[in-house]
Amino acid sequence: MPKKSIRIALQEAVVLEMRRDPNVIVIGEDVAGGAGCSGDRGTYGGAMGVTKGLIEEFGDERVIDTPITESALVGMAAGAAATGLRPIAELMFVDFMGVCFDQVLNQAAKFRYMFGGKATTPLVVRTMMGAGFRAAAQHSQMLYNLFTAVPGVKCVIPSNAYDAKGLLIQAIRDDDVVIFFNHKAIYDFEDEVPDEAYTIPFGEANIVREGEDVTIVAFSRMVHTANDAAKSLEKDGISVELIDPRTSSPLDEESIIESVENTGRLVIVDEGTPRCGLAGDVAGMVAEKAFHALKAPIIQVTAPHTPVPFSPVLEDAYIPSAAKVEEAVRKVMTMSRDAVSAS
Amino acid sequence: MPKKSIRIALQEAVVLEMRRDPNVIVIGEDVAGGAGCSGDRGTYGGAMGVTKGLIEEFGDERVIDTPITESALVGMAAGAAATGLRPIAELMFVDFMGVCFDQVLNQAAKFRYMFGGKATTPLVVRTMMGAGFRAAAQHSQMLYNLFTAVPGVKCVIPSNAYDAKGLLIQAIRDDDVVIFFNHKAIYDFEDEVPDEAYTIPFGEANIVREGEDVTIVAFSRMVHTANDAAKSLEKDGISVELIDPRTSSPLDEESIIESVENTGRLVIVDEGTPRCGLAGDVAGMVAEKAFHALKAPIIQVTAPHTPVPFSPVLEDAYIPSAAKVEEAVRKVMTMSRDAVSAS
Amino acid sequence: MALDKEALLAVYRTMQTIRVFEDRVHVENTTGDIPGFVHLYAGEEAIATGVCCNLTDADAIGSTHRGHGHCIAKGCDVKAMMKELFGKKEGLCGGKGGSMHIADMERGMLGANAIVGGSPPLAIGAALSHKTRGTDGVAVSFSGDGASNQGTCFESLNMAVVLKLPCIFVFENNGFGEGTGADYHVGSGDIGGRAAAFGMPMTKVDGVDFFAVQEAAAEAIGRARRGEGPSAIEADVVRFYGHYEGDPQGYRKKGEGDEMRATRDCLKNFRDKTLGDGTLTATELDAIDAEIAQLIDEAVVEARAAEFPSVNDLLTDVYISY
């Protein structure tokens, strides 16, 4: 099978679905680029080039450049979704949700419920998150926790190209509101990706590696960090089961619980900030639903409770590292079930 | 000591601080009311009448009515705070944070960090949250989890009039960004409240009742719900320690851990929605830091993962009830430390 | 394009339905049986009606917290509306929305909206939907004078011009955003002028004159249907009741609402005009009045008798699949 980057996988998903369904449109700032300019149309293709060149095939009625006006663009996409289209709204950076949060939180996410089940809003908001680009405090946040918190929203967090394509196609075909979070640092990560369309259902975790001693739940880019840690731990005979939930809402609680019931130990790796985050969410769920299986404290490896710093030295220290994950795993390994009873 | 409602306690805090410091101002929609109208000025006094009549004493230069334009009003307050004033921005309903989230998330909360410690932003955003008024999906949310998640923000959640006054005065004098959340259903709850100014430090929980068997951590209005449950459980000989953290950021982890180390059991009561919420946050913290003390799963009693419904029947079912808290407590009481080892 | 007799009778029926609905909700509300916040449209009937009488079910409207009038003008079932206000299972939204979220997608009523300025982006979305699908459908965004200051509103005006969307922005200037006067909160004092500066045709009309509203709306809607882009209408109007039911209205001269009802009543204007020029007869209008009195009576009786949702409904309708 051909190797493709996440960027290409995403583009394929968009193109295939646009071909399949004339109601699928792309809306955003510079999703084509060049409108009202002296040069070429379509060479921008969104902040990461995912929609580059699409305007040639689909025209500017389906690849719609907007002014810088996120409330109007996300709201417009929501309104269009509620009236027959299947828009993919591109929000360059998830940080910009600050200026258009209402249109997700109070509008799109709540239509169906408020209207007694009589609205269908097949909206996808595709956005980019994460640190690592020295893009500092307003362009590096994760924020997926804020959307996981919102009833009515589904949150998709692919970690690899295969999942990215299948999940994005699922998102576009899905009749609910979906926020699709891509981590900016892994757009060039490659994988075997079929040329044709396929879907991956939401709420089904991927068991990245099977193991016996410790369960690690990791999200997005952190799946790779955790995997690095797992490889290194393996050398010391510590067997890690690594779970990539792929969607944080819905969350595949079952797979996590099943794994913890087997390993008895849980480390959660989340690049988000620590308060009311995904890590705490999963920890709390397990502390309620799989408590009796736990042999050790649940350790959360997260970013600190700070904005994302600019300087490389600081940003590198900010992002959870494989070393920190290893340390956490080693720590829970030192604790036995007996220690629990003894304490 | 005189009995006063939360409403009055809040008003006293604002008035006393405005008298003390000419830099304290109030900004918001209808915080006075009547501008450009045919009737009286100042009779509106904010959505709950907290600033009613203040314009008479302080004038319209310090009690500032704004258009309906929350981004500009919260951002203006942030800019004013960063340049010498101590504004109290009133956001009628926390739900409206959707339209001005950026000015908190990316602006006010991050100034100090982004600018290397060189900004001081003594901003208070006072707002109202919660269900119970049949105000439906866009006027009944809690959302304090979303702000607890934001580094750079402090979150204050008073549950009674005494705390409301002391915490609000602290918030106004505090040099950081504070969001002050009042639950709309308890504005008329009364307590003994001194006439003079006093402060309550952030990050210090209030032990509402001491107990031996189970720790309940409850927030805002739920402190009262949990207390009702505790009273009822007491009759059956179950002794509850009830903790009101009073601020969710900073969170008094120590008091919670200490209590759980004593009781071994924890129930968290949170009117917020369950994903990435305050309940999970506290559960995760305890599952990491006080795991060895736990004799039973940590149960979270929260609202469901749904928007807030309108119909009284549904809204009543939405809000966590004392009965549900009792049930959770009884459940954790059936589990012993032995059960843990045995499982 | 003058309306024929049948159309005029339909218009009167709509305006009268809104009026009687709102007056009755005002009364019923005092019993405490209508939960939550209620904002009445009485006095503003000519706007919703004058605009929506030019629309079909395929056209969409974005509404406000003061949405009953828009609903009725857009053809929503009045009895189901009343049930919704009472929080009943057979309400238009199954009792989950209430007054502030009353909606009917099948009628193109995209929902009352309790976020001031929440709906203009949605309305342009519906307009985009029509444009992309190549229909001649349009969307109308209703906003108050207060909402006209919200950033979403301005952004939507610009977006509509940039994308040449078939969207009509109607500003219902009733002089108040809650307890603050438009004279104060609109810095330029000119809502319509501001909209025009975004690059679209704009008309100001007297919002208590149905015929003026209808004419301006028909023109703007026609432009939109022909693919000629967005327009704006500012309609000056009056609010008979308080901002919300229970509003003590201290910010308003005592009796101002009632005075308005006496001097600036769009229904009286309509009757005077159509009876005066002989287009309609008092008998015809009185018959409609009687019919509507009965309809609203029945609506209240049925709404009161109807069942509340079951507790199980709490968890449904969040997602289609999850």
Added chain:
Amino acid sequence: MALDKEALLAVYRTMQTIRVFEDRVHVENTTGDIPGFVHLYAGEEAIATGVCCNLTDADAIGSTHRGHGHCIAKGCDVKAMMKELFGKKEGLCGGKGGSMHIADMERGMLGANAIVGGSPPLAIGAALSHKTRGTDGVAVSFSGDGASNQGTCFESLNMAVVLKLPCIFVFENNGFGEGTGADYHVGSGDIGGRAAAFGMPMTKVDGVDFFAVQEAAAEAIGRARRGEGPSAIEADVVRFYGHYEGDPQGYRKKGEGDEMRATRDCLKNFRDKTLGDGTLTATELDAIDAEIAQLIDEAVVEARAAEFPSVNDLLTDVYISY
């Protein structure tokens, strides 16, 4: 109010400093040692300078993601700026902010802002601060043509009029919002006209003509200082480089930036004018050029040599107390 010779030399020094700073950052950036996103102000110097030469440290400015020019014009330390861009501990923000968040509260520079439209509300806040404290200070909000479409920007215009704030809104229309042309994204094609419709005096100036900018700014700032409320200025200008460093600029005619540099260079305009009318001499200007070349050289050398923050700095400066 003509500027005297000393003032003109200071102005030239500022403009030249911005130019050389930006040209040099453009070069340094290719080494890969400047982390993150960098947006250069080269070509737009006359605006920041023409506005800020009328301000004191007590006055505040709200800036954009393209903030180096505003910083320098507002008197920020150039060496500390360069260190900040390189992410060093002695940078203006301790290395925590970088190009997109460079700030200096002591100079009234409220920060570059990586949220387009993020700063107008902050600028009106600074203006409110002056008004409330009864000073004659003012605030200036700089926004691009792209930012001019953001809701926050419109809301701030209205708020400033409503509260009669001493605020000046400067729109730097360089024709692009990223890779989209202003001809497309400003529906009305008239940024200034839109601002005027909010109810404030507005002037359009040629943004590569320092004298035109300075005159318009002096007038607007004077009005604000006298308590006569807000004003707007639209300055048409050119962006020599790409949107960000590394931008392939496919949306732009090849060589457009260089062409602009040849034909619409505010520094050349300034030299031509002041030398032409004999106010300044080439010797004087050349001396400044030499001085600045050295300053920027030193700034780069020192920035490169400077230390990075320590990892402990990661956790500080989130709160004052927690």
